[in-house]
Amino acid sequence: MRTELAVVGAGPAGLAASLAAAARGVHVTLIDAAEDAGGQFYRQPAAGLGARRPRALHHQWRTWERLRDGLAASTVRHLTGHHVWCVERNSASSGASGRSERSAAFGVHALLGRFQDEPVTVHADAVLLATGGYEKVLPFPGWTLPGVVTAGGAQAMLKGGLVVPGRTAVVAGTGPLLLPVATGLAAAGVQVAALVESADPKGLVRRLPALAAKLPEAAGYAARLLRHRVPFMAGHTVVEAHGEDRLEAVTVAALDPAGRVRPGTGRRIPCDTLAVGHGMLPHTDLAETLGCRVDGVNVQVDDEQRTDVPGVWAAGETTGIGGAALALAEGHIAGRSIAARLQGTAPDPREWAAAASSRTRLRQFFAAVDSVCAPPAHWIEQVTDDTVVCRCEEVRAGTVREAVHGLGAGDLRTVKLLTRAGMGWCQGRVCGPAVAGLAGCDLTPTRRPFARPVPLGVLARTDHPAEADHTTEADHTTEEGPS
Numbered sequence: 001m002r003t004e005l006a007v008v009g010a011g012p013a014g015l016a017a018s019l020a021a022a023a024r025g026v027h028v029t030l031i032d033a034a035e036d037a038g039g040q041f042y043r044q045p046a047a048g049l050g051a052r053r054p055r056a057l058h059h060q061w062r063t064w065e066r067l068r069d070g071l072a073a074s075t076v077r078h079l080t081g082h083h084v085w086c087v088e089r090n091s092a093s094s095g096a097s098g099r100s101e102r103s104a105a106f107g108v109h110a111l112l113g114r115f116q117d118e119p120v121t122v123h124a125d126a127v128l129l130a131t132g133g134y135e136k137v138l139p140f141p142g143w144t145l146p147g148v149v150t151a152g153g154a155q156a157m158l159k160g161g162l163v164v165p166g167r168t169a170v171v172a173g174t175g176p177l178l179l180p181v182a183t184g185l186a187a188a189g190v191q192v193a194a195l196v197e198s199a200d201p202k203g204l205v206r207r208l209p210a211l212a213a214k215l216p217e218a219a220g221y222a223a224r225l226l227r228h229r230v231p232f233m234a235g236h237t238v239v240e241a242h243g244e245d246r247l248e249a250v251t252v253a254a255l256d257p258a259g260r261v262r263p264g265t266g267r268r269i270p271c272d273t274l275a276v277g278h279g280m281l282p283h284t285d286l287a288e289t290l291g292c293r294v295d296g297v298n299v300q301v302d303d304e305q306r307t308d309v310p311g312v313w314a315a316g317e318t319t320g321i322g323g324a325a326l327a328l329a330e331g332h333i334a335g336r337s338i339a340a341r342l343q344g345t346a347p348d349p350r351e352w353a354a355a356a357s358s359r360t361r362l363r364q365f366f367a368a369v370d371s372v373c374a375p376p377a378h379w380i381e382q383v384t385d386d387t388v389v390c391r392c393e394e395v396r397a398g399t400v401r402e403a404v405h406g407l408g409a410g411d412l413r414t415v416k417l418l419t420r421a422g423m424g425w426c427q428g429r430v431c432g433p434a435v436a437g438l439a440g441c442d443l444t445p446t447r448r449p450f451a452r453p454v455p456l457g458v459l460a461r462t463d464h465p466a467e468a469d470h471t472t473e474a475d476h477t478t479e480e481g482p483s
């Protein structure tokens with residue numbers, strides 16, 4: 001399959017970019033693992049569920065209608081159910097420098113089908129990575145009990161499956177995502193017993209000028225929390241989830257300004273659901289395989305959303321967590337830039353001045369949010385030795401501590417080799433931040449050659465397997481099962 005631009009990810013960023021590029025004559029192929037466009041923010045209920053008012057679960061429905069209708073009316077080829085496991089640079093081509101090139105610069109390898117075992121390759125002159133982000137959840141005693149779900153998972157159940165995870169919920173952790181989750185669950189009839197945010201309320205007040213851009217939105221959430229009588233507990237954290245076979249209650253405690261649990265403040269709240277999230281992390285696997293620069297945890301881009309690899313752009317939460325509006329602005333800029341560059345011209349940034357100013361404003365806003373909304377600084381003190389940290393391999397906190405303090409492991413890779421933490425199905429995507437915190441190491445990009453588990457049969461049949469020099473972490477595995 002051949003295209004000019006392959007966009008990976010049909011969330012707000014990928015949709016905005018695809019429409020902007022297609023409107024300027026670019027042949028775009030939009031590839032997503034999901035069955036519908038929309039990404040996380042505009043996740044739609046499956047057609048078979050017969051939702052009568054899906055808009056009731058969404059904000060900014062008009063924007064979604066514009067994107068959805070725009071996609072339907074455009075020339076964009078939308079490939080659904082395509083799980084991209086690798087984007088490969090064709091060494092014979094330098095990438096995205098014009099339509100005259102005969103061979104495609106990139107091979108976008110995807111898996112199709114119920115068992116994700118049917119390989120498809122899209123050959124493209126340019127690639128936009130718009131793969132969004134995923135949730136960070138830190139462990140605490142009881143977090144593996146049935147009834148404990150991630151905040152975004154609860155939201156996805158509601159938006160995509162029209163189901164609620166339980167009858168009485170506590171929503172906890174940190175970050176703006178907790179607000180739509182708590183209000184969404186409450187509006188769907190769940191009794192939300194508390195919204196527990198670890199951010200220091202004084203910090204929120206101190207950063208008020210920087211947060212002012214979204215005050216009307218915040219006021220709207222506050223009004224909904226009041227209407228549904230949801231108690232808001234800032235400066236608190238969940239220290240334990242209780243239950244035998246499933247969740248029955250959580251203990252919530254107050255934090256001191258240093259981020260330590262204040263002794264004697266624990267309060268038990270009965271609930272059958274805990275929706276918990278400690279922020280988000282960008283998906284960077286595909287960018288890392290391509291060799292794009294990743295600064296901290298974000299793919300680095302310039303003002304045109306170009307990465308440092310010629311022909312590869314990135315937009316939305318893969319470049320930093322910042323919400324749907326920022327993803328739209330970045331996608332729009334990327335789409336215009338790509339169209340110009342593919343046509344062999346330099347783009348005129350004045351054409352996207354409005355999107356660029358939204359991008360600046362929203363990046364500043366989310367930098368302020370980041371500086372306030374953080375997990376408690378001393379969260380590891382609450383993690384008992386018998387708490388499971390790596391769920392895939394069932395590695396407990398005590399084993400990680402023993403690897404560091406008893407066996408001298410000083411980095412994540414050594415901890416992984418000694419304990420198997422991060423060697424399972426998710427390849428450390430879930431436990432990585434927790435293991436890094438417990439081990440006292442930085443969470444560094446891992447440069448995995450595969451973004452998804454790949455059957456060996458597919459690898460054997462792939463014409464251009466991922467370059468050998470990228471095989472670091474998983475050189476012995478297909479991510480399905482390490483040897």
Ligand SMILES: Cc1cc2nc3c(=O)[nH]c(=O)nc-3n(C[C@H](O)[C@H](O)[C@H](O)COP(=O)(O)OP(=O)(O)OC[C@H]3O[C@@H](n4cnc5c(N)ncnc54)[C@H](O)[C@@H]3O)c2cc1C
Pocket residue numbers: 008009010011012013014031032033034038039040041042082083084085130131132133134135151152153155156177180181283315316317318322323324325327451452
């Ligand atoms: C579970 C979850 C729920 C959320 N719910 C809300 C909410 O209710 N309200 C809110 O304000 N914000 C929510 N967010 C945050 C929201 O996702 C972002 O603000 C916004 O959607 C970012 O847009 P994006 O285009 O960058 O990425 P996304 O919307 O995340 O879109 C990325 C797309 O890329 C696709 N993708 C990723 N990797 C691959 C791959 N390897 N192969 C093929 N396709 C791939 C995904 O299927 C997805 O469709 C949620 C986030 C998560 C993780």
